[in-house]
Amino acid sequence: MKTDLTVNGEARQVEHESRTTLLDALRDHLDLTGTKKGCDHGQCGACTVLVNGRRVNSCLSLAAMHDGDEITTIEGLGEPGALNTLQEAFVNKDGYQCGYCTPGQIMSATAMLEEARDGAPSHVSETLTGSVPLTDAEIAERMSGNLCRCSAYPFIREAIAMSAEKKS
Amino acid sequence: MKEFTYARAETLDDAAGQLDETARVIAGGTNLLDLMKLQVMAPEKVVDITRLPDLSEISAEGEGLRIGALVTNSQLAEDHRVRSLYPVLSRAILAGASGQIRNKATTGGNLLQRTRCPYFYDPAMACNKRDPGAGCAAKEGVGRMLAVFGVSDDCLAAHPSDMAVGLRALDAEVEVRSPDSSTRRLKLDELYRLPGDRPDLETTLAVDEIITAVVLPAPEKGAVQAYRKVRDRASYAFALVSVAGNVTLTDGKIARAKLAYGGVAPKPWTNAKVEEMLVGQAPDEALFRKAAEALTADATPHSDNAFKLPMLRRTLIAVLREATGLADASPGTDKTKDAA
Ligand SMILES: Cc1cc2nc3c(=O)[nH]c(=O)nc-3n(C[C@H](O)[C@H](O)[C@H](O)COP(=O)(O)OP(=O)(O)OC[C@H]3O[C@@H](n4cnc5c(N)ncnc54)[C@H](O)[C@@H]3O)c2cc1C
Ligand code: SF4
Ligand code: FES
Ligand code: FES
Numbered sequence: 001m002k003t004d005l006t007v008n009g010e011a012r013q014v015e016h017e018s019r020t021t022l023l024d025a026l027r028d029h030l031d032l033t034g035t036k037k038g039c040d041h042g043q044c045g046a047c048t049v050l051v052n053g054r055r056v057n058s059c060l061s062l063a064a065m066h067d068g069d070e071i072t073t074i075e076g077l078g079e080p081g082a083l084n085t086l087q088e089a090f091v092n093k094d095g096y097q098c099g100y101c102t103p104g105q106i107m108s109a110t111a112m113l114e115e116a117r118d119g120a121p122s123h124v125s126e127t128l129t130g131s132v133p134l135t136d137a138e139i140a141e142r143m144s145g146n147l148c149r150c151s152a153y154p155f156i157r158e159a160i161a162m163s164a165e166k167k168s
Numbered sequence: 169m170k171e172f173t174y175a176r177a178e179t180l181d182d183a184a185g186q187l188d189e190t191a192r193v194i195a196g197g198t199n200l201l202d203l204m205k206l207q208v209m210a211p212e213k214v215v216d217i218t219r220l221p222d223l224s225e226i227s228a229e230g231e232g233l234r235i236g237a238l239v240t241n242s243q244l245a246e247d248h249r250v251r252s253l254y255p256v257l258s259r260a261i262l263a264g265a266s267g268q269i270r271n272k273a274t275t276g277g278n279l280l281q282r283t284r285c286p287y288f289y290d291p292a293m294a295c296n297k298r299d300p301g302a303g304c305a306a307k308e309g310v311g312r313m314l315a316v317f318g319v320s321d322d323c324l325a326a327h328p329s330d331m332a333v334g335l336r337a338l339d340a341e342v343e344v345r346s347p348d349s350s351t352r353r354l355k356l357d358e359l360y361r362l363p364g365d366r367p368d369l370e371t372t373l374a375v376d377e378i379i380t381a382v383v384l385p386a387p388e389k390g391a392v393q394a395y396r397k398v399r400d401r402a403s404y405a406f407a408l409v410s411v412a413g414n415v416t417l418t419d420g421k422i423a424r425a426k427l428a429y430g431g432v433a434p435k436p437w438t439n440a441k442v443e444e445m446l447v448g449q450a451p452d453e454a455l456f457r458k459a460a461e462a463l464t465a466d467a468t469p470h471s472d473n474a475f476k477l478p479m480l481r482r483t484l485i486a487v488l489r490e491a492t493g494l495a496d497a498s499p500g501t502d503k504t505k506d507a508a
Binding site: 001017018019021040041042045048054055056057060061062064065108111112115118120121122123124125126127128129140141142143144145146 | 171172194202204214218248251255262263265267269271403404
């Protein structure tokens with residue numbers, strides 16, 4: 001079957017089996033290997049991409065269900081030599097060790113900051129109806145879908161906080 | 169994953185017409201694909217309902233709210249009407265899964281997600297739910313996550329949804345569409361079956377019925393609602409136990425108490441006796457302790473999960489304290505705003 005996607009602003013067509021996930025379509029069919037496969041079961045967040053601007057686990061999604069969708073992967077944010085604010089912050093703050101979870105962390109944080117700016121509450125928010133400052137505890141909760149086996153969490157949170165400050 | 173035919177439904181009639189024993193609806197796919205990868209589920213046909221019109225909206229219905237079956241968990245938790253008038257629902261959803269999963273997970277799919285019993289997930293182990301009559305490996309196995317109410321000799325598994333527990337404390341109803349285009353409404357309690365000797369049959373839905381919406385009744389003025397979840401890590405883990413509370417005080421007495429319990433039964437659990445003990449009484453520690461004892465009196469724990477009983481009692485007491493003002497509210501407890 002054939003599926004049309006817009007990936008990082010470019011129209012792409014993928015020819016695939018019905019059971020191909022969005023993750024495998026990106027990595028194996030489009031050679032966009034920045035998006036990682038950790039668990040393949042929605043448990044680690046390494047495969048996080050943006051679909052129409054919202055973060056999802058690409059491993060738990062069928063490519064066929066994304067016909068016409070806009071997908072953003074880590075390759076779409078910046079490149080060596082021209083990193084975006086968040087990528088730069090991860091470098092500055094040492095927000096990784098092995099780097100395997102990093103693309104997922106950065107894609108997730110990209111959307112998370114957007115959600116927070118739109119006033120979406122989280123599990124740890126004191127109020128559901130007032131404004132919520134993006135504290136360290138808020139960042140930790142909102143990023144809990146991204147695991148880091150190297151446990152670089154404190155620096156990941158610092159990098160995200162730094163980038164959030166820069167943008168506001 | 170076994171191969172399957174993918175079909176994108178254009179209309180509800182089209183979707184229903186394609187459903188039979190060998191086919192499954194896919195919505196967010198976060199549970200179905202997980203299980204298909206492990207071959208715990210292996211439908212021959214997968215019917216994609218995500219392009220069906222009109223199922224992705226939250227709209228007013230009478231004095232209540234109608235939540236389309238394709239409304240995502242994020243969309244629902246973020247909705248301003250839900251946050252101010254039905255806060256326990258936002259809180260229950262936000263206590264579950266992750267930002268990424270909530271963005272894909274749908275209202276219908278969340279209700280119909282399957283148990284996280286580890287033996288159900290492992291096709292090498294005996295499981296009556298996967299394979300009726302095969303036996304139940306969990307009985308003599310590791311039983312930490314299993315249920316303590318409503319279980320049978322054939323299956324001890326718990327329903328994992330947080331959202332459903334919040335909905336139960338709100339008396340939500342589920343709208344279901346049958347293939348002859350008629351619709352019926354079920355209380356949440358009528359949607360789920362207890363395992364008995366057929367743990368493979370989890371709901372009262374026919375194979376070709378589709379959930380189209382969840383309907384919330386008119387909000388209650390001045391209620392305090394709370395969702396409290398206890399789990400093995402601070403976030404992104406299923407409930408060991410959870411309690412949803414929806415409590416109204418009038419003149420210093422408990423006028424209404426709707427309570428639902430998660431992680432402890434094959435469906436969102438309730439206990440009318442506990443609610444009756446509370447209604448008409450002034451909030452009081454001794455009363456709460458008595459109610460909590462009554463709740464766990466008829467539990468039937470596995471040897472590994474008896475810890476859930478004191479944990480559930482303490483969680484209920486904590487919810488009641490905060491909901492009635494005996495303790496300060498912590499994140500998870502919210503006063504409902506009055507409807508505009
Ligand atoms: C790592 C991880 C952690 C999680 N943690 C939590 C947690 O803490 N708390 C929690 O509550 N949940 C948790 N979840 C589960 C998650 O909430 C569910 O996977 C999700 O809600 C299912 O919704 P879906 O739309 O993706 O369902 P799908 O996977 O699309 O469908 C699930 C089932 O429902 C059926 N179905 C779907 N929609 C309809 C419909 N409209 N009519 C009839 N049948 C339908 C499908 O055929 C399928 O059998 C977690 C999941 C993962 C992977
Ligand atoms: S408890 Fe239920 S789901 Fe778990 S192994 Fe036994 S029969 Fe299967
Ligand atoms: S690879 Fe998708 S969540 Fe782990
Ligand atoms: S940096 Fe190694 S897994 Fe996160």
